[in-house]
Amino acid sequence: xxxxxxxxxxxxxLQAIILGLTQGITEFAPVSSSGHLILVPxxxxxxxxxxxxxxxxxxxxxxxxxxxGAVAYFRKDIWRYLLAWFASIRERRIGTTDQRIAWALVxxxxxxxxxxxxxxxxxxxxxxxxxxxxxxxxxxxxxxYAVDRAFAQDRGLDDVTPKxxxxxxxxxxxxxxxxxxxxxxxxxxxxVFRFERATxxxxxxxxxxxxxxxxxxxxxxxxxxxGIPEGFAGPFVAxxxxxAISGFVVIWWLLGYLRRRSLAVFMWYRLTVAALVFVVIAxxxxxxxx
Numbered sequence: 001x002x003x004x005x006x007x008x009x010x011x012x013x014l015q016a017i018i019l020g021l022t023q024g025i026t027e028f029a030p031v032s033s034s035g036h037l038i039l040v041p042x043x044x045x046x047x048x049x050x051x052x053x054x055x056x057x058x059x060x061x062x063x064x065x066x067x068x069g070a071v072a073y074f075r076k077d078i079w080r081y082l083l084a085w086f087a088s089i090r091e092r093r094i095g096t097t098d099q100r101i102a103w104a105l106v107x108x109x110x111x112x113x114x115x116x117x118x119x120x121x122x123x124x125x126x127x128x129x130x131x132x133x134x135x136x137x138x139x140x141x142x143x144x145y146a147v148d149r150a151f152a153q154d155r156g157l158d159d160v161t162p163k164x165x166x167x168x169x170x171x172x173x174x175x176x177x178x179x180x181x182x183x184x185x186x187x188x189x190x191x192v193f194r195f196e197r198a199t200x201x202x203x204x205x206x207x208x209x210x211x212x213x214x215x216x217x218x219x220x221x222x223x224x225x226x227g228i229p230e231g232f233a234g235p236f237v238a239x240x241x242x243x244a245i246s247g248f249v250v251i252w253w254l255l256g257y258l259r260r261r262s263l264a265v266f267m268w269y270r271l272t273v274a275a276l277v278f279v280v281i282a283x284x285x286x287x288x289x290x
Contacts, residue, residue, distance in 0.1 A: 011048045011058065015041075016235035020242025023062040024069060027212075027243075028205055028250045030144060030184030030266050031273070035133040037062070038178055039277065042130050042286060049290060054229060060219040061228075061236045065243030067212045072244070073251045074206060081105060081206075097158050104165025104203075108172065109210040115173035116215070128178045131288040134277035136179025141270030144188045148263040153196040160203060164193055168207055182208055184266070197258035205251060 022040050026033040037059065041049040048055050071078065084098035085106065094100055171189035175182035183204045190200030228236050281288045 011046075011054065011232060011235045013235050013238045015046055015048070016058070016239035017242045019058070020062055020065060020239035021246045023239075024066055024243040024246030024248075025250050026181075027066045027208075027247055028070075028183050028254060030181050030187055030263065031141075031270055032133070032137060032175075032179050032181035032184065033066075034128075034175075035137060035179040035181070038128055038133060038290070039130060039273070042290060043280065045286075054232075056219070057223055057226075057229065058232075058236065058239065060216060060223050061240050062243045063212055064216050064220065065240030066247040067209070067216055068240070069244035069247030070205065070209055070212070070251060073248050074209065077206060078209070094162070097160075100162065101157065101160045101165075101203075101206075103162040104160050104168075105206055105210065106165075107162045108165035108169030108207050109214075111166070111169040111173040112176075112211045113214065115176055116211070120176055123176050123178075129289045130277055130286070131281060133179035134274040136177060137270040137277075138274040140180050140184055140188075141267040141274075144184050144263055144270075145267035147188050147191050148197070151191050152194050153191075155193060155195045156199050157202070159193075159195070165207070167193075168203065172207060172211070182211075187263070197263065198255055201254055201258050 019037060019040065022036050023033055026036045038049070040046075048058065080098060081102040084096065085102035088094050088099040088102065094103055168186050168189050171185045172182055174180050174185050183201070186204040186207060187197075187200045190203055191197070195203065280286050
């Protein structure tokens with residue numbers, strides 16, 4: 001990355017905070033973080049979107065921030081299921097609910113890892129256009145709502161099994177496509193299995209942690225080698241903090257919200273954003289492609 005290319009792709013602290021909040025809020029709300037991280041700078045014409053190197057580096061920082069917020073919230077769960085997983089290996093059996101959940105999370109991570117290794121670059125380079133994101137937001141928003149209305153809520157954490165974890169992981173792999181939403185598609189799949197909404201969200205969030213952690217470590221290796229681009233330490237730190245705090249708050253809020261409410265509001269939000277994107281494109285304010 002040349003110094004000239006960095007200087008020509010400014011990222012202010014305010015922009016970093018807005019993108020950090022965007023990442024933290026939309027990573028766990030079922031509305032697609034990858035889609036929003038493209039749409040927000042596209043809508044406002046921020047130059048970071050056109051600098052691939054800086055954009056990818058900043059994306060790593062935001063995901064690390066999100067991971068910090070999620071780990072802070074689920075720290076007790078993480079420790080509990082790690083202990084259960086190692087106990088299961090030691091005992092050579094899966095005998096408790098915690099052990100079943102632990103294995104469901106491990107097995108459910110596999111499809112996403114495979115899909116990410118094979119398809120992530122292809123999807124991001126060719127299927128991250130604003131009009132495609134808008135279509136995905138609309139389609140999977142309707143699917144989320146339809147499934148939520150169609151299936152009963154009669155299963156809880158005790159009903160999580162490795163087999164169901166695998167299928168939730170297969171669903172999670174679809175979220176590599178910007179606009180689909182990792183939490184949205186896994187909550188949808190969990191509702192097909194008749195999990196209660198709050199349980200579906202909790203399992204979805206826990207299933208996302210290994211993927212976020214793995215991606216952060218993998219991509220963070222390059223960041224550790226090159227370091228934060230000169231002059232961007234402030235925006236990077238501000239974005240990470242915003243992502244961590246907002247991610248923590250959204251997890252706390254959403255788990256409480258879904259105990260009492262349906263997923264309808266998220267469908268309407270997704271349809272509204274999709275409509276806005278098409279209006280922006282139709283008026284010529286922004287191009288349909290990047």
